[in-house]
Amino acid sequence: MICNKMDNSDIDMSDRSVDWLFGVESLKTEKVLKKKALEKEYAGEKYFYDDYYTPYAVMRNIMEKIELQPEDVLYDLGSGYGRILFYALFVTKVGRCKGIELIPGRVKAALKAKDVLGLKDVDFVQGNVCEENFEDGTVFFMYNPFGRQTTKVVVNKLRNIAKRKKIKVISWGREITDFLNKQKDWLSAEQSIKSNDSGEVDIIVFESIADNVFGDYSSADKITEADGLLEQSI
Ligand SMILES: C[S@@+](CC[C@H](N)C(=O)[O-])C[C@H]1O[C@@H](n2cnc3c(N)ncnc32)[C@H](O)[C@@H]1O
Secondary structure, three states: OHHHHHOOOOOOOOHHHHHHHHOOOHHHHHHHOOHHHHHHHOOOOOOOOOOOOOOHHHHHHHHHHHOOOOOOEEEEEOOOOOHHHHHHHHHOOOOEEEEEEOOHHHHHHHHHHHHHHOOOOEEEEEOOOOOOOOOOOOEEEEEOOOOHHHHHHHHHHHHHHOOOOOOEEEEEOHHHHHHHHOOOOOEEEEEEEEOOOOOOEEEEEEEEOOOOOOOOHHHOOOOOHHHOHHHHHO
16 A cells, blocks of 8 residues: 555556655765765765666575575675665565665664664664674675775675684675685685576575685684785685
């Protein structure tokens, strides 16, 4: 009924109507963000958003494949307005969701939606993924969010996390996927998902390899940023 009210021409919910249900105010927020100021403050980062968000239909395909469990902690690295985390909380058994996002206005909007929805199991942190801690994650989603330098740092952090436990990394976007595909000593492409009907597979679910160069997870060293292992594997 709500859907019909939101969109008279189509019985399917559009992304905008699901946004409305979740209280996600992305259009309004993007309009007031001062692009010039962002450009100055976040030079070197891919801070832009327009047209670069994950549609709910794609989220559904992803969630069907990854089968999140109550013990999972799902991270969206570069979480925008938190859409995928809200969606995961509503449609899966996931235990906890966390988003890290560079742009304060987007985090503020995500936190507002969280409050309106009354959700407790989702957190949003404003910051640069390079400086934030996401060691408690088990599943990590990235939709083409970073420039090359940031990608290197993030993949190195993920690699360190994978020394201690099995993780899944879901990537959407050629750059990030090409990068992860090169991490063959610790990461294996396990599943593929199509984001549209064109036939092209563009979302990959990677899993860390238990029996990898690090050997037994339980005896792995404490994570250190200075590992420098990534450089060897690129
Ligand atoms: C393409 S959007 C994807 C948003 C959301 N994950 C989705 O799939 O709908 C990428 C987001 O990553 C954020 N981002 C880019 N670089 C970042 C960084 N270094 N640290 C945290 N967030 C970053 C951008 O500001 C943007 O909101």
